[in-house]
Amino acid sequence: MKVSFRYRFEAAHRFLNAAAPRCQTPHGHTWRATLTWQAQNGQLNNANMLQEFQSLKSAWKTFIQEVADHSFFFNSEDPLIPHMIKEIPGFRGLPFPGDPTTEMVAILFLKKALTLAQSQKYSGIQPYSVTVDETPVNSVEIDINCDAFVRAIEKIPTTGWWSDCEVLSRNF
Numbered sequence: 454m455k456v457s458f459r460y461r462f463e464a465a466h467r468f469l470n471a472a473a474p475r476c477q478t479p480h481g482h483t484w485r486a487t488l489t490w491q492a493q494n495g496q497l498n499n500a501n502m503l504q505e506f507q508s509l510k511s512a513w514k515t516f517i518q519e520v521a522d523h524s525f526f527f528n529s530e531d532p533l534i535p536h537m538i539k540e541i542p543g544f545r546g547l548p549f550p551g552d553p554t555t556e557m558v559a560i561l562f563l564k565k566a567l568t569l570a571q572s573q574k575y576s577g578i579q580p581y582s583v584t585v586d587e588t589p590v591n592s593v594e595i596d597i598n599c600d601a602f603v604r605a606i607e608k609i610p611t612t613g614w615w616s617d618c619e620v621l622s623r624n625f
Contacts, residue, residue: 454492456506456509457489457490458488458506458509458513459488460517461485462522463522463523464521464524464547465480465481466526466553466558467479467527467533467553468552469528471552484521484558485584486521487583487585488580489583489584491580494577503577503578504575509575512569513566515620516621520621521547524547525547526558527553528551547623548623549561550609555587555591555592556601558585558593560605561614562583562585563596563597563602564606564615565616566580566583568618579597581597582595583595
């Protein structure tokens, strides 16, 4: 059995290595991120739930609303960022190890969900997948068993907002 929580947010991004010039220009989307939890044993608890919904969605909702929403997702090597930080009071940015493609957003959001869940020490349930809708027609879904997820996690730095137990971490 699986349970999912979906939140919409607004964010912009820009690529340094994109083949399409329009993706090298900062641009925004109305995104949607869905976190799916999977029961490891499939058993309902004494209250006939896998886990109380509020406890499962609290940290995820806070992360999406307070960190991802109205942020600029950027490659940590982006030469524009020091200028943006200097010129934009209260700059809201989220650094990525490479271009913040929809694939990488999904991978790091799933890693963040796993990190947050480990800090909560849930029993019998864990984050299973994240689906990121970049637009109404473009989406990426990644799950913990996906080879691309496993390989990507091996290559990214071990420190960053994705590996921080703090919900509101930006690490820059």
